[in-house]
Amino acid sequence: xxxxxxxxxxxxxxxxxxxxxxxxxxxxxxxxxxxxxxxxxxxxxxxxxxxxxxxxxxxxxxxxxxxxxxxxxxxxxxxxxxxxxxxxxxxxxxxxxxxxxxxxxxxxxxxxxxxxxxxxxxxxxxxxxxxxxxxxxxxxxxxxxxxxxxxxxxxxxxxxxxxxxxxxxxxxxxxxxxxxxxxxxxxxxxxxxxxxxxxxxxxxxxxxxxxxxxxxxxxxxxxxxxxxxxxxxxxxxxxxxxxxxxxxxxxxxxxxxxxxxxxxxxxxxxxxxxxxxxxxxxxxxxxxxxxxxxxxxxxxxxxxxxxxxxxxxxxxxxxxxxxxxxxxxxxxxxxxxxxxxxxxxxxxxxxxxxxxxxxxxxxxxxxxxxxxxxxxxxxxxxxxxxxxxxxxxxxxxxxxxxxxxxxxxxxxxxxxxxxxxxxxxxxxxxxxxxxxxxxxxxxxxxxxxxxxxxxxxxxxxxxxxxxx
Numbered sequence: 001x002x003x004x005x006x007x008x009x010x011x012x013x014x015x016x017x018x019x020x021x022x023x024x025x026x027x028x029x030x031x032x033x034x035x036x037x038x039x040x041x042x043x044x045x046x047x048x049x050x051x052x053x054x055x056x057x058x059x060x061x062x063x064x065x066x067x068x069x070x071x072x073x074x075x076x077x078x079x080x081x082x083x084x085x086x087x088x089x090x091x092x093x094x095x096x097x098x099x100x101x102x103x104x105x106x107x108x109x110x111x112x113x114x115x116x117x118x119x120x121x122x123x124x125x126x127x128x129x130x131x132x133x134x135x136x137x138x139x140x141x142x143x144x145x146x147x148x149x150x151x152x153x154x155x156x157x158x159x160x161x162x163x164x165x166x167x168x169x170x171x172x173x174x175x176x177x178x179x180x181x182x183x184x185x186x187x188x189x190x191x192x193x194x195x196x197x198x199x200x201x202x203x204x205x206x207x208x209x210x211x212x213x214x215x216x217x218x219x220x221x222x223x224x225x226x227x228x229x230x231x232x233x234x235x236x237x238x239x240x241x242x243x244x245x246x247x248x249x250x251x252x253x254x255x256x257x258x259x260x261x262x263x264x265x266x267x268x269x270x271x272x273x274x275x276x277x278x279x280x281x282x283x284x285x286x287x288x289x290x291x292x293x294x295x296x297x298x299x300x301x302x303x304x305x306x307x308x309x310x311x312x313x314x315x316x317x318x319x320x321x322x323x324x325x326x327x328x329x330x331x332x333x334x335x336x337x338x339x340x341x342x343x344x345x346x347x348x349x350x351x352x353x354x355x356x357x358x359x360x361x362x363x364x365x366x367x368x369x370x371x372x373x374x375x376x377x378x379x380x381x382x383x384x385x386x387x388x389x390x391x392x393x394x395x396x397x398x399x400x401x402x403x404x405x406x407x408x409x410x411x412x413x414x415x416x417x418x419x420x421x422x423x424x425x426x427x428x429x430x431x432x433x434x435x436x437x438x439x440x441x442x443x444x445x446x447x448x449x450x451x452x453x454x455x456x457x458x459x460x461x462x463x464x465x466x467x468x
Contacts, residue, residue: 032128032131033060033063033064033098033102033128034060034061034064036124036127036128037056037057037060037061038057039120039124040056040106040109040120040121040124041053041056041057043117043120044109044117044118044121047112047115047117047118048109052105052108052109053109055105056105056106056108056109059101059104059105060101060102060105062101063094063097063098063100063101063102064098066094066097066098067094067095067097067098070090070091070094088139088141088142089141091139091141091142092139092141092142092145093145094142095132095139095141095142095143095145095146095149096142096145096146096148096149097149098146098149099145099146099147099148099149099150100149100153102125102128102149102150103149103150103151103152103153103154104153106121106124106125106150106154107153107154107156107157108157109121110122110154110157110158111157111161114163114165114166122154122158122169122173125150125151125154125173126173126176128150129146129147129150129151129176129180130180132146132147133146133147133180133183133184134187140184140185140188143184143188144181144184147177147180147181147184148177151173151174151176151177152177154173155170155173155174155177156170158170158173159171240281243277243278243281244277244281246273246274246277247274247277247278247281250270250271250273250274250277251270251274253267253270254267254270254271288419290350290423290427299426299427299430301343301344301347301430301431302344302345302346303342303343303344304342304343304344304345305340305341305342305457306340306341306342306343306344306345306348307340308338308339308340308341308348308373308380308382309334309338309373311345311348311349311352312332312334312352312371312373312382313332314349315349315352315353315356316330316332316356316371318353318356319353319356319357319360322360323360323369326360326363326365327365327366328360328363328365328366328367328368328369329367329368329369330360330368330369330371331368331369331370331371332370332371332372333370333371333372333373334371334372334373335373335374335375337375338373338374338375338380339375339380339456339457339458340456340457341380341451341455341456341457342454342455342456342457343431343451343455344427344430344431347427347430347431350423350424350427351423351424351427351428351449352371352382352384352449354420354421354423354424355384355420355424355447355449356369356371356384357420358420358421358447359384359385359386359388359445359447360386362386362388362389362445363386363387363388363389363444364388364389367386367387367388367444368386368387369384369385369386369387370383370384370385370386371383371384372385375456377453378450378453379433379450379451379452379453379455379456380450380451380455380456381448381449381450381451382448382449382451383446383447383448383449384446384447384448385444385445385446385447386444386445386446387444388444388445389441389442389444390439390440390441390442390443390444390445391437391439391441391445392439392440392441395439395441396437396439399421400421400422400425401422402419402422421435421447424447424449428449428450428451431451431452431455432451432452432454432455433449433450433451433452433455434450435447435448435449435450436448436450
């Protein structure tokens with residue numbers, strides 16, 4: 001199989017040999033056939049009957065027309081549906097027909113008493129066969145078919161007339177037939193070797209180009225991985241240093257009683273800041289561990305029955321104080337018949353909290369955040385929409401990368417790690433679902449968790465109390 005074309009090599013070689021034979025057309029050979037036939041007919045005009053000359057010229061003309069039609073048909077694209085092997089046989093049959101028209105009719109003209117004019121037939125046959133063998137060599141079957149069809153009948157006629165000249169001429173014709181057959185084999189092998197060498201060169205070039213492309217891709221991937229590692233270390237050092245500095249600074253103030261022994265309320269506030277920084281640090285480490293387990297394929301879902309409506313209301317309660325402090329309207333629209341899911345409870349709650357946290361973080365004061373859900377034959381869709389700053393396609397790509405931070409001009413009172421959306425995307429995909437993002441800069445965003453149908457559980461029927 002040749003990789004550049006998807007075609008087996010032997011079949012492609014045969015196709016290219018057919019191209020050399022058919023598309024080149026070799027019109028000069030066909031014209032030569034007509035010219036030589038006319039010359040022989042003119043030389044024998046006084047020795048052969050008009051009927052014999054007419055049959056001779058008609059046979060040559062018909063064979064030339066058939067060969068021309070076959071070559072013309074090959075040149076037309078719609079006939080290429082025929083396989084290369086069939087074209088090879090077609091050309092070989094046309095060449096054999098041309099040879100028979102010469103061999104049978106020409107040999108009949110040669111029959112009879114010897115003359116100088118008839119010797120012209122032998123010379124014409126030998127010259128014609130030499131020229132045709134060189135022109136037909138790319139199709140070995142066609143060349144050999146023409147040679148045998150011309151030479152065998154002529155050698156038979158020569159040997160059937162027992163004169164010294166005819167015997168010598170007949171043996172010479174047989175020897176010449178053998179020599180031309182070997183010549184055709186040699187030329188054909190050389191042409192096949194040249195085509196195979198070129199195809200091998202093209203194959204090598206294609207392999208080198210593929211290897212070059214693979215190497216370039218590997219270099220780019222290694223460079224990307226190196227940049228990702230550098231970005232990860234830089235981000236991690238910043239994200240870890242910030243809460244640790246707060247913990248160390250506030251704990252030193254408390255330890256050294258920097259505000260005096262009676263500043264109990266201030267120390268209590270500092271202890272609260274230490275607790276907040278520690279919680280932030282713990283959340284960051286948990287997010288990193290979750291993401292690393294997901295990427296390593298070691299994140300196992302603890303599947304159980306999840307009340308999606310209860311999970312949404314719990315997440316909304318968590319974000320209520322923060323949304324109120326920013327002057328945001330937080331609306332929830334859930335249908336009463338929202339079915340339970342077979343899912344990981346902690347992962348589901350974390351996905352909802354992360355989406356709500358992002359919506360509140362990137363919505364300016366006075367905006368709104370709306371949580372809605374619906375269930376249908378395609379599964380359950382939980383959407384968190386906001387009227388915030390929105391994202392472009394480039395921003396979405398950044399936000400979905402671990403530690404990716406979308407730039408914005410809003411006050412950063414809610415520090416983030418850039419792990420929220422990557423975690424949501426990975427967790428919903430572990431559930432067999434997908435994260436859908438619709439967003440336009442300045443027009444807000446709508447992020448949807450699409451759970452697949454097989455995650456839906458049938459709601460439990462209400463208990464009926466029977467009074468007996």
